[in-house]
Amino acid sequence: MASFLFAAAGFVLTTIALGLLVILRRRAEVDHMMAAQLLGTGGVAILLLLAAATEAPPIVDVALLLALFAAFAAVAFVRSASGSEHEVQDTASGR
Amino acid sequence: MPDANLLPDATTTDGVFLVLAIVLPAAGVLLSFVLGGRYAERIALVLLPSGFILATIILVDVWQSGHRLVYIVGDWKPPLGIALRADGLSAAMMVVMAIVFCAVAIFAYADFGTRAGSAEARAPFAFWILLMAIWGAMNLIFLGGDLFTLYVALELLTFAAVPLVCLDGRAETLQAALRYLIFALLGSILYLVGTALLYGSYATLDIVLLSRQIRAEPATLVAAALMTIGLFAKTALFPLHLWLPPAHAGAPAAASAVLSAVVVKGSFFLVVRLWFDVMPGMLGGAGAQLFGALGAAAIIFGSVVALQQQRLKLLIAYSTVAQIGYLFLIFPLALDAASGQLQGSGALTGGIIQAISHATAKAAMFMAAGLIYAALGHDRIAELGGIARALPMTIFAFALGGVSLIGLPPSGGFLAKWILLEATVATGQWWWALVILAGGLFTSCYMFIVLSRAVAPSGAPLKLKTAVPKYQEAAALALALTSLLLGLVALGPIDIIEVGRPDSIMVGSR
Amino acid sequence: MTILSIFDIGLVVLILAVGAASIGMREAFSAVIGFVVYGLLLSIAWVRLSAVDVALTEAAIGGGMTGMLMLGAVARLRFAKGNDSRTSLPVRLAAGILCALVAAGLAIAVLSPPEVIPTLAPMAMENLPQSGLGNPVAGVLFVYRALDTLLEKVVLILALLGVWSLAPDRMWGGIPGLRVYAQPNSKLTFLAQLLPPVGIVVAVYMCWVGAKEPGGAFQGGTVLAAMWLLVMIAGLTSVPSISQRWLRLLLVAGPMIFLAIGIAGMVLANAFLAYPAGYAKPLIVAVEVALTLSIGVALGLLAAGPPERVQRP
Amino acid sequence: MNAATLFGLCGAALVGLGLYGLVTNPEPLRKILAFNLLGSGVFLVFGVVAKRAAASGLGGDPVPQAMVITAIVVAFAATAMAIALVLRLLQETGRSTLSSDTSAATDTAGADS
Amino acid sequence: MRLVLDIFTVLAVSAGAFFFLAGTVGLIRFPDALTRLHALTKVDNLGLGLVVLGLLPQANGLFGALKLVTIWLLVQLSGAIVTQLIAGTVRQHGPRE
Structure with a gap:
């Protein structure tokens, strides 16, 4: 069972790698922003498979944090990509 | 293999003072941070003098007992736990640094004092807390017995020192601070990777335990090389000095004094710990000559560039680059050709005296330069005419600091250079003597340029922008006098620095 | 293979x-x-x-x-003017060779482990029951090497002070210049309402589980910080001004309690940062809870940046 | 070659890569990013040291693992401070560079070299 | 019983892995950003769902199983919202280069 789960994890990793290759070679920012999504789902799947394969339940917690922070990172992507009209204007602070 | 009863790791009677030397600054930082406003200044002005008393107690203790003080934190002995140790080296450094801190605190009271009733202001709040943090970090560097604890100390020092550089918020100081931060971070991360490799080879990072197991093998050599490069970057040894002049020259005077006098000595002290205590037999002749060559290059380069400076604070900063060079001459001079080991006497003593006399002299000079800047509104050397008449005490302090830097008797700088020269004769390495003498010559040149301008009569009657408080001048003068009189310790117990040296213990036990 | x-x-x-x-x-x-x-x-x-x-x-x-x-x-x-000057080819080549050397040196060090690999793991495990903890990493952080952990919290406070000290003088005591959405965005608001409750549960869980399994104050505190930032970015709560007393108290509460327990150890146990026999676990848990809060606030404020707005009266 | 050595080589390569980025990239933000990469390579070396020393039912030596956790938090604090400095510099000068010749300031910063 | 559960795991996880592959193919083949985004999130979430489903029999106890489902729900919800956010940005600014 363990080796099957490892193989599945490896397979998902390969699809992620392919996806990343494609994403990062495109020029549009929106494509790049998908990277966190890809890791959010794929990375979680890999970690869950590893947790089951090595029978180490704490790894599930890593998957939990990965899911949480992939969402957080995606919000940061969007915040960074969106223009200045969305933000509270920085105060006109000078010298 | 040393037998078990040689393990020095038990808390000694007065070990508790070592804990206080770290707990007091930490508590000071946290309390000031939460209380804010005037409390930061009050806490600092109470704690820094008590730090001096504490350091003196530790020094006297080490001197009288002839052994190092040890404290086992959490009652967990190394390798699992952390030990704090004070030997003669650390005690001597601690006392002198405490003197510098007290003088800086008095000096800074004029610039960063808060008037009763006024709201919390940015610069004073940050300054006093950072000052206490540097004090704590330096104590930890002097006392820490574990290489990873020392990494934390290095980071404490970085995070306390960088904001000091840009305390006045001008663009060029921000840039200097950013560059300083990047160099410092690079330095600490290289140091950190070295600790990882050392742990991998010996499963301990305790200095004493490591020194007994250390072997010349690839991982250890790579670790030593990376840690040394990292520490060189933090010490601003040529050619990794680029960050220092703008950072030290741009900071407020009190901060410059701390940065130049104290902070660079922290990473230098770790270089000494690493090579003299952890791996005394590892450097070898070629390595020692390389360290010395870098030091010599720093002396020559720093002095030549200092000579070309038009601004006083930059001149002093480049002089720091040069004076740091002297510290690294100790490596070729301390190497015992017969055993291939670095010896913890002679040249090392000279190096430490150089470090502490430079600390006091340079702090005094930066304070004096700060006062000149405040009085004139600029620090252009060409336009200093008449300042000696207006601020005689300040110029006197500056000149005394210069006396120590040049190495005229009876200053600490003289004693240090004398010991180093002796070592060049004893080891037959005359070329380092040439460098030392040339450095002294250069130093006298730039001191002469500044002083001759300062005593020259001014064309127009000199109008001072602000009145300089007498106690600020007194603080600078006191430090300069300390530096001048440091040479007199030659008459007293100069060998205090050798108390608790591992090689002397090892020799004794064999 | x-x-x-x-x-x-x-x-x-x-x-x-x-x-x-x-x-x-x-x-x-x-x-x-x-x-x-x-x-x-x-x-x-x-x-x-x-x-x-x-x-x-x-x-x-x-x-x-x-x-x-x-x-x-x-x-x-x-939209800032960057500098277009790229590093010249010779410099890049030289840097490349230098970096390759460093990497090669490290690789050699990694490839030549000592014949008998030394380890502290057995010693760490052997003494762990004394503390009542089950997670050896927590044991190292809060028992054997508690001094490093304590001082590292001071490093965090200093870093925050360093960030704050970059504010212009008149902004002191003001509100950090975190970029937040001015217009309410329904989807973001929804996410900022949905995620934090989950995050807080996760943070509490991390802090609680840290005593016996992987997790602890660092991880819990970081989750708290992220959730706090999310709520602030979405505009659901305002960014607090840095002069708030409660904020400063929260920031130092963790290290303060840690330090106080450490000092108490000098009297009640054998040494600074030693725990009295039998009370180790509750004391460590108390420290971890306080640290989780402090780390959360500190990391959140570090990410929020120096004050850039004056507090409205 | 076992897993520990493999990740150790990965760490070594990352250190080289990060160092290269730190030295050659002129933009401060990219330098900070490279520093983080360099740091994570260093942390991996710690992880390898820990993994190699697995004993007594543990997957690795907890001491270096705990050190990495401390170091990661410190590295984050460093990143936060560096970024705050870069942004403040941007506010003051309208640009973010480290080279002093492009700086608006001529007095102190331009004097070295 | 154990065998049946294991077979179930193998089947579900395999199906999940297939969906991940499908998501990547979509990412490569679809012409414009929004459809790619759509394909990626929908299909990958389905893949993750199947993986979670397959791992449920292997989970230790009810709490472990609950945690798995929670994680899937979390990814599902946040993924949906984040996709909307990204899409919104694209609509406002265009796929900025």
């Missing part, structure tokens, strides 16, 4: 490729995204190194928080 080692090789290649991409990318935005992906991948590597505590920390800080910080900076730097 097992399936497992193929997985590891694939993971390493991917990590190196994404790392190289994030160094080599032309656009800063894409580079930072590459870095976030890199951080998330690295947490998988830490799982493979059987360091689940570190994997948790890396997922939270390496990917999430650091990425968020850098993305905020990218957004502001987007």
Whole structure:
């Protein structure tokens, strides 16, 4: 069972790698922003498979944090990509 | 293999003072941070003098007992736990640094004092807390017995020192601070990777335990090389000095004094710990000559560039680059050709005296330069005419600091250079003597340029922008006098620095 | 060659490729995204190194928080005048050779382990029952090497002070210049309402589980910080001004309690940072809870930046 | 070659890569990013040291693992401070560079070299 | 019983892995950013769902199983919202180069 789960994890990793290759070679920012999504789902799947394969339940917690922070990172992507009209204007602070 | 009863790791009677030397600054930082406003200044002005008393107690203790003080934190002995140790080296450094801190605190009271009733202001709040943090970090560097604890100390020092550089918020100081931060971070991360490799080879990072197991093998050599490069970057040894002049020259005077006098000595002290205590037999002749060559290059380069400076604070900063060079001459001079080991006497003593006399002299000079800047509104050397008449005490302090830097008797700088020269004769390495003498010559040149301008009569009657408080001048003068009189310790117990040296213990036990 | 080692090789290649991409990318935005992906991948590597505590920390800080910080900076730097001067080829070549040397040196060190691998693991495990903890990493952090952990909290406070001290004088005591959405965005608001309750549960769980299994104050605190930032970015709560007394109290509460318990150890136990026999676990848990809060607030404020607005009266 | 060594080589390569980025890239933000990459390579070396020393039912030596956690938090704090500096510099000068010749300031910063 | 559960795991996880592959193919083949985004999130979430489903029999206890489902729900929800956010940005600014 363990080796099957490892193989599945490896397979998902390969699809992620392919996806990343494609994403990062495109020029549009929106494509790049998908990277966190890809890791959010794929990375979680890999970690869950590893947790089951090595029978180490704490790894599930890593998957939990990965899911949480992939969402957080995606919000940061969007915040960074969106223009200045969305933000509270920085105060006109000078010298 | 040393037998078990040689393990020095038990808390000694007065070990508790070592804990206080770290707990007091930490508590000071946290309390000031939460209380804010005037409390930061009050806490600092109470704690820094008590730090001096504490350091003196530790020094006297080490001197009288002839052994190092040890404290086992959490009652967990190394390798699992952390030990704090004070030997003669650390005690001597601690006392002198405490003197510098007290003088800086008095000096800074004029610039960063808060008037009763006024709201919390940015610069004073940050300054006093950072000052206490540097004090704590330096104590930890002097006392820490574990290489990873020392990494934390290095980071404490970085995070306390960088904001000091840009305390006045001008663009060029921000840039200097950013560059300083990047160099410092690079330095600490290289140091950190070295600790990882050392742990991998010996499963301990305790200095004493490591020194007994250390072997010349690839991982250890790579670790030593990376840690040394990292520490060189933090010490601003040529050619990794680029960050220092703008950072030290741009900071407020009190901060410059701390940065130049104290902070660079922290990473230098770790270089000494690493090579003299952890791996005394590892450097070898070629390595020692390389360290010395870098030091010599720093002396020559720093002095030549200092000579070309038009601004006083930059001149002093480049002089720091040069004076740091002297510290690294100790490596070729301390190497015992017969055993291939670095010896913890002679040249090392000279190096430490150089470090502490430079600390006091340079702090005094930066304070004096700060006062000149405040009085004139600029620090252009060409336009200093008449300042000696207006601020005689300040110029006197500056000149005394210069006396120590040049190495005229009876200053600490003289004693240090004398010991180093002796070592060049004893080891037959005359070329380092040439460098030392040339450095002294250069130093006298730039001191002469500044002083001759300062005593020259001014064309127009000199109008001072602000009145300089007498106690600020007194603080600078006191430090300069300390530096001048440091040479007199030659008459007293100069060998205090050798108390608790591992090689002397090892020799004794064999 | 097992399936497992193929997985590891694939993971390493991917990590190196994404790392190289994030160094080599032309656009800063894409580079930072590459870095976030890199951080998330690295947490998988830490799982493979059987360091689940570190994997948790890396997922939270390496990917999430650091990425968020850098993305905020990218957004502001987007319209800044950069410098177009690229490093000249000879310099890059020289740097490349130097870096290759360093990497090769490290590789040699890694490839030549001592014949008998020394370890503190048995000693750490043997003494762990005395503390009542089950997680050896927590044991190292809060028992054997508590001094480092305590001082590292002081480092965090100093870093925050350093960030704050960059404010212009008249902004002192004001509100950090975190970029927040001015117009309410229903989807973001929904996410900011949905995620934090989950996050808080996760943070509490992390802090609680840390005594016996991987987790602890660092991880819990980072989750708290991220959730707080999310709520602030969405505009659901305002960013507090840095002069607030409660804020400062929260920031130092963790290290203060830690320090106080450490000092009490000098009287009640044998030494500074020693715990009285039998009370070790409750004391450590108390420290961890306080630290979780302090770390959460400190990391959140570090990401929020120096004060840039004066507090409205 | 076992897993620990593999990740160790990965760490070494990342250190080289990060160092290269730190030295050659002129933009401060990219330098900070490279520093983080360099740091994570260093942390991996710690992880390898820990993994290699697995004993007594543990997957690795907890001591280096705990050190990495400390170091990761410190590295984050460093990143936050560096980024705050870069942004403040941007506010003051309208640009973010480290080279002093392009700086608006001529007095102190331009004097070295 | 154990065998049946294991077979279930193998089938579900395999199906999940297939969906991940499908998501990547979509990412490569679809012409414009929004459809790619759509394909990626929908299909990958389905893949993750199947993986979670397959791992449920292997989970240790009810709490472990609950945690798995929670993670899937979390990814599902946040993924949906984040996709909307990204799409919104694209609509406002165009796929910025």
